[in-house]
Amino acid sequence: MSDLVQAEPETSVECYRLTFEEMETRSKEPAWMRELRRTAMGTFERLDFPTMKDEDWHFTNVAPIAEKVFAPSRAGRDVPVDVITRFGFGQDWITVVFVNGRMMSGESQAKLPDGLTVVNLAAEIAADSQLIQRHLGKLATSTSGAFTALNTALATDGAVIVVTANTVIDKPIHLLFITDSNAENTAVQTRNLVFAEKHSQCTVIESYASVGGDNYFTNAVTEVFVADGARVGHREPGVGRPGGRGVPRTRPGDAGRRRRRRGKSDPRP
Numbered sequence: 001m002s003d004l005v006q007a008e009p010e011t012s013v014e015c016y017r018l019t020f021e022e023m024e025t026r027s028k029e030p031a032w033m034r035e036l037r038r039t040a041m042g043t044f045e046r047l048d049f050p051t052m053k054d055e056d057w058h059f060t061n062v063a064p065i066a067e068k069v070f071a072p073s074r075a076g077r078d079v080p081v082d083v084i085t086r087f088g089f090g091q092d093w094i095t096v097v098f099v100n101g102r103m104m105s106g107e108s109q110a111k112l113p114d115g116l117t118v119v120n121l122a123a124e125i126a127a128d129s130q131l132i133q134r135h136l137g138k139l140a141t142s143t144s145g146a147f148t149a150l151n152t153a154l155a156t157d158g159a160v161i162v163v164t165a166n167t168v169i170d171k172p173i174h175l176l177f178i179t180d181s182n183a184e185n186t187a188v189q190t191r192n193l194v195f196a197e198k199h200s201q202c203t204v205i206e207s208y209a210s211v212g213g214d215n216y217f218t219n220a221v222t223e224v225f226v227a228d229g230a231r232v233g234h235r236e237p238g239v240g241r242p243g244g245r246g247v248p249r250t251r252p253g254d255a256g257r258r259r260r261r262r263g264k265s266d267p268r269p
Contacts, residue, residue: 015069016019022154023072030128033136040142043109047146056145070187070217072154076100076180079211084176087209093174100179102157114203115167121191122159132160136194139223140227151221155191158220161204165197165227172203172233177220181212192222196230203233 020041027034049066050057076099084097096118103120112118123131125176132230142149159175179188195205208218 012043012066013048016150016154017041018175019072023154023156029125030133032133033125034249037153040137040149043142044149044153045145045148051158054220054261058103065217068217071185072184072187073100073102073188076178076182078104079178079180080201083178083211087176087178087207088174091172091174091209093172093205094169095176096159098157098159098175098190098263099178100183100186101155103159113169113171114169115164115200116160116173117160117167118173119160121193122156124160127224131162131195132193135195135223135225136165136191137223138232140221147219148221151189151191151219152262154187155189155219157195158191160193160195161202162195163197163200163202163230165200167197169199169202169265172205174205174207177206177208177218179208179210179213179216179218182218184213185215187217187219190218192220194222194224194232196224196226196232198227199229200227201231203235206234206236208236 016218020037024034024037027038045133049062051063052058052061079097079099084095088095094110094112094116096110103121121132135153139150140148142152161173175192177188177190192206194244204224206220206222222234224232224234242248
């Protein structure tokens, strides 16, 4: 019987490596996605978390994130309609709800107008979508930074928005990302892709809110692909954070942690 005992990981980077390896062992994703994740994980380990000595992070201390171990996110509970309404800022938006990084289903989701589809990234990857294969990680590359690389390695869900050619979506598309108490001490890695086909128009709004839990890490990346003659507005309103406290409750837009990329592209395969 061997006396060797596997050493416990000493750093958060090592813990994320173990999370990645466990996820890879269970993965049934297409080969291209597994390879993309492997490359991203290696890049994350090479880059490590930035420090205030890095030029882009002089004024942002990410030590509370880098020094803490966040577990993989756990599924959340369905959110009541009145809570969703509260985080709608009183606006008439097309709201699509995610809880702990996973898309909600059912009557709480908005009815979509013609020419607009919003589906969850996990299902598209499982279906071996050629659209996703051609575009995921092409604008927000792993070499963009450690947070982007970590997201590419570990993100399991998010929104895929497609606006068909010559379609104008009058109402903003509101992606509402809610965390609940199940998100406590976890990392919610969300990846969003927006495809605006030729001569289409839309506005995408992302907001991040909490209905429980005080200590979690949200790492979101959005890639926006805009075809010829198309226009996409992309913004964030105020974020509802009842009881929020602590740097680990990071969210897109916090001092450069957003990794949003736009680019000209024909978004159809």
